[in-house]
Amino acid sequence: MIRQKRLPAAMLAVAVAAALGACGRTGDDPTGGAPTAAPAVSDGPATGDIRVWAMGTEGEKLPEIAQTFNAANPGANVTITAVPWDDAPTKISTAIASGETPDATLINPSALASFVATGGFAPVPSGLVADSAFDAGALQATKVNGTSYSVPLYVDTRTLFYRKDLAAKAGVEAPKTWDEFTTFAKGLQEAGAGQGLLLPTGELGFTEQTLIPFLWQAGAELTDAGLTKFTVDTPEVVAGLEKYRSFFVDGVASQTGTYEPWGSVEQRLVDGKIGAAINGPWLVPALKELLGAEYSAKIGVAALPAGPKNAKSWLDGGQLAVFKDAKNPDGAWKFIRYLSQPEQAAAFSRATGDLPAVTAAWEPAGLTTDPTTAVFSEQLTATGTPPAVATWNQIATVFARYGERVARGVVEPAEAAKQMQSELSGIGLE
Amino acid sequence: MTQVSVPATLRTAAVPQPPPRRRRGRRAVLLRRGLLYVALSAALVLTMFPFAWMISGAFKPQQEILSDEVRLLPQQATLDNFHDLFTRVQFGHYFLNSSVVAVTVVLGNLLFCTMLGYALAKLEFPGKRPLFGLVMAMLTVPTVVTFIPLFVLVTKMGLINTYPGLILPFLAMPLGVFIMRQFIATIPDSLIEAARMDGAGEFRILFTIVVPLCGPALATLAILQFLSSWNEFLWPLVAGQTEDMYTLPVAIALISAGSNTVNYGLLLAGATVVVMPVLALFLVLQRYFVQGIATTGTK
Amino acid sequence: MPTVTPQVVVDAASGAGRARPARRRRRALVAWLLALPFSVLFLVFMVVPLVASLLLSLTDLTSRDLRDPFAVEVVGLENYVRLMGDAGFRSAVVNTVYFAGVGVPLTVAVALLLALALNTGINRFRSLFRVGFYTPVVTSMVAIAVVWKYILDPGGLLNQVLAGMGITGPDWLHDTAWAMPSLIGLATWRNMGTLMVIFLAGLQGLPQDVFEAARVDGANAVQRFFSHTLPLLRPTILLGCVLISVYYFQFFEEAFVMTGGGPLGSTTSVTYFTYEQFGYGRYGYASAASYLLALAIGLVTLMQFRLLRNKD
Structure with missing residues (x-):
């Protein structure tokens, strides 16, 4: 979406800039044109502080997985902040508005597109996790205009x-x-x-x-x-x-x-x-x-x-998206990739009771033998x-x-x- | 010394009026008073019920809370909810954050509102009227109006996720200025004039003569400001970006909207803990509170 | 700081009129020093955001401009014009007027009744009553909403009590006719404590000799109330009305936690409407709506001052 700046708009901009203490970031149009191709994420260990927002049970249980990630990546330190579900949209949009965001956040599929429109999320780097690893419906729900902006964590x-x-x-x-x-x-x-x-x-x-x-x-x-x-x-x-x-x-x-x-x-x-x-x-x-x-x-x-x-x-669930203003996008993507490994996804599923978006995690999580889960598994083949x-x-x-x-x-x-x-x-x- | 200088309005407020009695119908008066007590007690029970139920619910297991039977006292009293509160969520830490923020906000407002209130009530300076008008006009502006610009501003100042970021936007509240100005206006000018004759500066007059007389107004301001700061939700939610900066209302929201099923016991226990400090403050300051409003309201 | 030529100061009480110009200037400087900390904080954290949002209300800013707020177009008063034609906004206005129109008099009346009762010869347990009636004020809405939902549930406490009296109560929060009255009741419960304290304070400040005289004249309690107490109490009632109106016109929290603005939109207030528009990311539109509300509150406050003050 491209907008013509008119003269009054420019004047207003000066006034608002003066009022708001001159926020910068003019120039880059958030949604116009094709998203910039994200560079692939290297295989090396993650480093630095990685800050992630998560809601609900996931917010409560993600720190456990974060600890094992920190142990596997001695140079990295993941901090999970629990956020109330109902208020997450307010928190995410104000963070995007100010440019002061964490690195990644959990998000609902239905809310994804509205945040992508703000230009606040980065597209998923190519080849981060093979598409075939995920439930097809869950993967589809990460796409806006054909580009993936998040990685599915669980489906429901x-x-x-x-x-x-x-x-x-x-x-x-x-x-x-x-x-x-x-x-x-x-x-x-x-x-x-x-x-x-x-x-x-x-x-x-x-x-x-x-x-x-x-x-x-x-x-x-x-x-x-x-x-x-x-x-x-x-x-x-x-x-x-x-x-x-x-x-x-x-x-x-x-x-x-x-x-x-x-x-x-x-x-x-x-x-x-x-x-x-x-x-x-x-x-x-x-x-x-x-x-x-x-x-x-x-x-x-x-x-x-x-x-x-x-x-x-x-079809609903949770996905992880990385902010465009993230200070450590590389670390955030590596953490997300780590969570998408079948054994980690299975461990997380055991902790939360979620159905993992990574299909290979269902068996190690003991979900294939449970009769109730079988019903959900069946329902997942017919979703919208x-x-x-x-x-x-x-x-x-x-x-x-x-x-x-x-x-x-x-x-x-x-x-x-x-x-x-x-x-x-x-x-x-x- | 202080005895002499108490403003007239305060004295009337403090003196309990003797109950009027007439010779005829002493029994009728007693009966009427009895009925009044009964009516007031009934109203009190009705008013307090939700509050009492909240506290008792904090000691009930979930199933008992949801049961259709009306029972004020828990059948199987339990401390589990409170235990969970301090172990599952870092309630102690949030309590500390809330206290730091609320106490600073209250102290800051007491100081700044008193200073401005004194200037507005007892001094002449250019721009006084427009300033007071602007502050009063701000009373009617819904907070939602300024929310996003304020957030961008605080972020640009680098104060997001810090105590100053949680505190500064609330340090200058219009209502405080109104209360202090109205109250200080009732203090006799002769007192201030006398001090000026003795060569005292305005700052000294303010802090040694005016402030000691402002007890009721300060108490009023303290209660109202503590209440609003303590219960403020939306700002600490967005301004505290990591959990170690959350305050109690945010923690309550985490509990109540945390997952797909609500843990009512935990929620009620949290609410009970949150309400206690405010209630305690009101208990301590209530006498002054009424006096403070008496002077503000009748002027 | 604006340099205004010092005029003749009429406020003789402050003593400034007798002071020499130099001293007067120094006192004005001291006054500004006293005003400075508040004014700076007030300017930075309230006035600046307010002006910014006023400007936003003249633009078509939406959430997609969040990272680039300058790429918006100025639309002038278009947001305001569109609001007038928005059926959702109009119904929100009606609901808000309903809530405040019934809620303000009701809350004032209940609080006044309580204050009068506590002020007539209640010496025992006075503090207990005062604190008791004030407790609803200090409780947080989110938590107390749980209790009220329990009370107002179709099979809840209130209907159980009504059933005991042979009355079948409605589904309070889901009945379009009863949802708003329920919320008004809840708001009255929550706010009568504040007004009660204010009125109690006002009553205690009244001169007693007037009542003594009236009593000697043989006026009964009701006559005394209408002929003496009420007129003398007018400034206090004004204060209470203004405070509670400002709050009631911003009515949001009760609906947000209890009804979600429903049923069929019957409890959606202007602030609720604004909140929803913010949620949709239509910031320019939402700002315009909240400015209309602020304007309305300002007008109502002014009207109350006119009505209640200049009568004698």
Whole structure:
């Protein structure tokens, strides 16, 4: 994106420069043209201080791996700073704005494009880690306009968690199709669950991740292949919205469903307030802690039921990106390369419970024998990712907002698709 | 000496008024007072409930917190949450950071706001009115407005991830100037004039005569400033780039939004620890606090 | 420093009027020395960022310009014009006015009631009450939100109590009609302590002889309140109104932690809207929105001064 500087802009620049203590860095256009080809990273040991931001469980567990890295690279010292997930975007963008960044940060795939647009991240050096080492979906999610800006660390996707005992009581089995899904949820409710299925409505961050897969499953694509325009006002999107709405119309899902009200998804599953929920792998340890020995008798996990076209679920995960203003990019890339070795990825997976993006790490991490993981592994073959565009945050709120409107019956699916198309077109795909 | 110089408004504030009694209906008065106590106590219980529940929750295991049964006291009291707080996260270190920042911010504001407040209340100088107007106008500006420019500025000064970077933006708070100016204005000019006649300079007058009379206002300022500094979240989050510079609210956010499942016990324990110093400060200073506001508010 | 020719100083109380010019100049210099530390910090860390963001609000700065903030275009008042036509912004304005319009009088009324009750012959446990009613002020929102979600949950404490009285309570935070009242209740709970202390202070500063006279005249408590206490307390109420209005018009935290601006956007305030725009990286637009808010707060404050001060 190239902008013409006009005279008033130049004057403003002087004023702002005076006001801000003259920040420099004019000249290099962050996103214009092809990214500068990053030099390959050498094989030698890493040196110097390497500062990394990480969120959540990863922020808590990465220091352990960092220690083994420091031991293997005596000249290097990795420091991990834990950052709250919710506030990470604020922290990363203010850091980019000031030019005072750490070397690398953990990041969500859906947030990547917006930071790449700021010019704050460096492209991944060619040949850092062979593409074939990673899960194909996870690798795809590191690309913006065909260039990789991050290295996938772990993947997660959403599957169906349900009360196995209630399903048995109702005489229903894990659903394979949309039709069975409805019967299934009704059955769980008749067998005693407060609500057959938990669907988030209007809760930003969860609603769009649950709603959009319904659209995919109906065969919808949110944009055209070239990412030039939205394609939301389509029969497929309407069909997806209608399926999503049917759970509320049938009374098996609450119009005010949330993942994070008072209490938690796992607690409500255990209490039978809900019979089933679409959720990620982190729910497994939480449920095991609550249920103990009863876990396998009470909880079932299944891949999402298929719609008319496919059974895609939401692909998420964590990736590591290196800042353009990093003081030690070489060290940061070497640390990331180290984490991508199957044995390190396996060790990290054992510490966090994450599913490694490095496929060769699954076996040493003991994931191939676990029945629950097998379900996630199966689901990973059918996933989708949102369009990798800078405006994703804004786009996500549109989906969350219309999810809530459809769920509450404020707007009909066909009308919702029309309005979404118009709102989304206003936001654009830059 | 100090006895004589207490401003009139303060004296009225400090004197408890004798409860009015009438001959007729002593029992009616007692009854009314009894009802008042009952009503106030009921209101107090309602008001304190969330607070009490927070503290009791800090001693409960997660499952008990989430249970539908309403129980104020924990069934199986546990110290695990507090233990986790100080072992899993470096809560002690964050506590230190928060204390350093809050105490410096409070002391700095006490000093600078008093100096400016005195100049505004008792001295004439060119630019006085515009300065006061500008400071007051700043009271109405939402903090979110200046956030990004401020961050760029502090970074360019090389203060990111340092104590000065956490402290300096909060050392000059408009509300403090307002409180100090209003309070100092109530101090009789004759006192100051007399000192000037004796040949005392303005600095000496300020620190030996005015400041000793400002107890209530200083207490008010200290409480309000400590409260806002202690609970400030967004600035320390971005200005502290490594964990050793985090403050308590950031640590609380780490706990509550740290992973996909919320550890409520840990969160409530953290909140309990965080609230205690502020509560203690209020307990100690509350009497002066009311007086301080009395003078500011009625002027 | 601007050199203004010293004028005749009307403030005779300060004694400057009698001073010789040289002494007056020296005193002005000392005054500036006293003002200097605050002024410098204030200028650097508040005024400069404020001016910078005012300039930003006249540009189309977005997050993609973060590393190169000078490559933006000046769009003049376009951001402001677009805000006026933004349905999201307009609904945020309505929500904010709702919150402040109900919240400010309610909080002032509750706080005044508490202060009056504590000021009439409560001698025992006075400190306990005072501290007790103040505790909500000192608690941090993130933590206390957990407790309030528990209270306001459809199966939560409040509805359990209501059920005991035979009333089926709503899903407070997810009902478009009840979400805002719930947040107003929460805000009142959190802020009544501050106002209570202010009003208590104001009540204690009132001259007692006036009330004694009224009592002798046979006025009852309610009459005394409206004919004497309220007029005398007006400056204090003004202070309380201004402080709480400034805060309530910036209403954000309660919605952020309790409702996420929902349901159906019914608790999205102007500050929330601004926060979202910052999140989208539309910094110019967000700055413009926050300037409109600052302007509105300034106007409201001015209006309150007019209404409550110049009555006698």
